[in-house]
Amino acid sequence: MTALLVLEGVEARYGPVRALRGVTLEVGEGEIVAVLGANGAGKTTTLRAVSGTVRRSGSIKLAGRALSGGPEAVAKAGIAHVPEGRGTFAELTVTENLRLGAYTRRGKIDADVERMAAWFPWLIERGDQQAGTLSGGEQQMLALARALMSRPRLLMLDEPSLGLAPLVVREIFRIVRELNEQEGLAVLVVEQDARIALAAAHRAYVLEVGEVAVTGTSAELRENESVRKSYLGY
Amino acid sequence: MTNFLQQVVSGLASGGIYGALALALVLIHRATGVINFAQGEMATFSTYILWTLTQNHGWPYWPALAVTLAISFAGGFGVHQLVVRPVERGSVLRVVIVTIGLLLLINGAMTWIWSGEVRSVHSPFPTRTIDMGGVAISIQDLGTIGVSIGVVILLGLFFRFTKVGLALRAAATNPAEARLVGVRVPLLLGVGWGLATMLGAIAGALTAPTVFLDPNMMQAVLIYAFAAAVLGGIDSPVGAVVGGLLLGVGLNLLGTYVNFVGADLRLPAALSVILAVLLFRPAGLFGHRVVKRV
Ligand SMILES: Nc1ncnc2c1ncn2[C@@H]1O[C@H](COP(=O)(O)OP(=O)(O)OP(=O)(O)O)[C@@H](O)[C@H]1O
Numbered sequence A: 001m002t003a004l005l006v007l008e009g010v011e012a013r014y015g016p017v018r019a020l021r022g023v024t025l026e027v028g029e030g031e032i033v034a035v036l037g038a039n040g041a042g043k044t045t046t047l048r049a050v051s052g053t054v055r056r057s058g059s060i061k062l063a064g065r066a067l068s069g070g071p072e073a074v075a076k077a078g079i080a081h082v083p084e085g086r087g088t089f090a091e092l093t094v095t096e097n098l099r100l101g102a103y104t105r106r107g108k109i110d111a112d113v114e115r116m117a118a119w120f121p122w123l124i125e126r127g128d129q130q131a132g133t134l135s136g137g138e139q140q141m142l143a144l145a146r147a148l149m150s151r152p153r154l155l156m157l158d159e160p161s162l163g164l165a166p167l168v169v170r171e172i173f174r175i176v177r178e179l180n181e182q183e184g185l186a187v188l189v190v191e192q193d194a195r196i197a198l199a200a201a202h203r204a205y206v207l208e209v210g211e212v213a214v215t216g217t218s219a220e221l222r223e224n225e226s227v228r229k230s231y232l233g234y
Numbered sequence B: 001m002t003n004f005l006q007q008v009v010s011g012l013a014s015g016g017i018y019g020a021l022a023l024a025l026v027l028i029h030r031a032t033g034v035i036n037f038a039q040g041e042m043a044t045f046s047t048y049i050l051w052t053l054t055q056n057h058g059w060p061y062w063p064a065l066a067v068t069l070a071i072s073f074a075g076g077f078g079v080h081q082l083v084v085r086p087v088e089r090g091s092v093l094r095v096v097i098v099t100i101g102l103l104l105l106i107n108g109a110m111t112w113i114w115s116g117e118v119r120s121v122h123s124p125f126p127t128r129t130i131d132m133g134g135v136a137i138s139i140q141d142l143g144t145i146g147v148s149i150g151v152v153i154l155l156g157l158f159f160r161f162t163k164v165g166l167a168l169r170a171a172a173t174n175p176a177e178a179r180l181v182g183v184r185v186p187l188l189l190g191v192g193w194g195l196a197t198m199l200g201a202i203a204g205a206l207t208a209p210t211v212f213l214d215p216n217m218m219q220a221v222l223i224y225a226f227a228a229a230v231l232g233g234i235d236s237p238v239g240a241v242v243g244g245l246l247l248g249v250g251l252n253l254l255g256t257y258v259n260f261v262g263a264d265l266r267l268p269a270a271l272s273v274i275l276a277v278l279l280f281r282p283a284g285l286f287g288h289r290v291v292k293r294v
């Protein structure tokens, strides 16, 4: 499998706090990769290092080209980042959120809005609703749809399950999985819910205090004694 | 009754100007969280550019206005990038001091470049009046009302239907997320400053024919614009315009029908509006609380 995103020895800090201490990981073309770990392990920071919203060092490459610069440049390079807490534009309408998703692209986007409607049928009829008034699950789906509007080479999701009912979480992961199977979408997903993440992902990394502690295929991690104890709870 | 209608129309004309400048204040406040005390001087500076082009260089009015607007846009953009951007995320006090410093700087520059003498700027509209059902209404007033309302509608369409307008709203309301979708936030906020400065230029060009052009021309107008913005709600574009129109008409009627409110009491009346709104309804008429579900 050809590598799409490659991180090598990535470090990041917030002032004196070293949040990442040399993270090395890889996402292949057409692959879903999960990042697991306890609170404060550095999962969010890993995604932020990729999108350039935190100061980082080390090497980060997308399809062989170094990613540098701020989030605008990273978005333009083809990475869509759905941040922790969803990150929709609460004061803008659903349709406006979708249009913003396609900001880095030129040309017609109507076809893409329709494509999103196929995945999320309610989006069209709710087009004029203020995003801030959607339910948590709807906002997460809108955030996902908005990210897809950019036709990303890599989708990054930060804890899509946070605060959502199990049914909604399953729906979101089902859609991600289908997008991956049907369109070859590559995904890097951060999750605390290891069970659902391992069910959807091909491979996973477990972070502990800013470093990769364990890595392997989802099946391997499910069998791993310490992963089971710490993150799967059986 | 005729007098009443005439007062209303001329109130709408001055109110349209207040509204335009108030809208400039609101735009900048929404984009960068800054109350721009230099808005009035920036507008006057633009008007001087218009005067220079029409009087000194003999340009026809409309091309001169177009060039003035373009220069104003660039000027506003530049002010944001060079002066405001370094301080906009800092303390409110710092930002206030910077815009007040800007006010003094621009005022001084105007006196230095154009000297303090009063100049007159022509109106693009004839000064004739037309008769509408027995009421004599000045074409100048009608033109002013038309231009200010037209500009506001154009701006509304721009924000609603263009990609740049949408990106600007995103950058203003949610800069971190805007960057994640690829919006170059500082650039867009500069565009916001540019647009506001253009609005100011229009307000200045509409004001100048009825008074005289001097470096302090827009200072009183700025106070009215503040009152309008506060009345409408400092974060509401619609509120700014409605506030401006209400204020213009209100002050005119007050001056006509309440004996002791002469021309000198217009400013204090506007200031009391600011005070009263801040005391009793701080969000203004149209100010809204952000709807958010957690
Ligand atoms: N803005 C910040 N300022 C200072 N320290 C921070 C900041 N954000 C994160 N940190 C610290 O960096 C470390 C990694 O945080 P990060 O948010 O990446 O963890 P996480 O794995 O995403 O945790 P969670 O599961 O709780 O979301 C933590 O020790 C955290 O306290």
Ligand SMILES: [Mg+2]
Residues within 6 Å of the ligand: A043, A044, A045, A084, A159
């Ligand atoms: Mg996190």
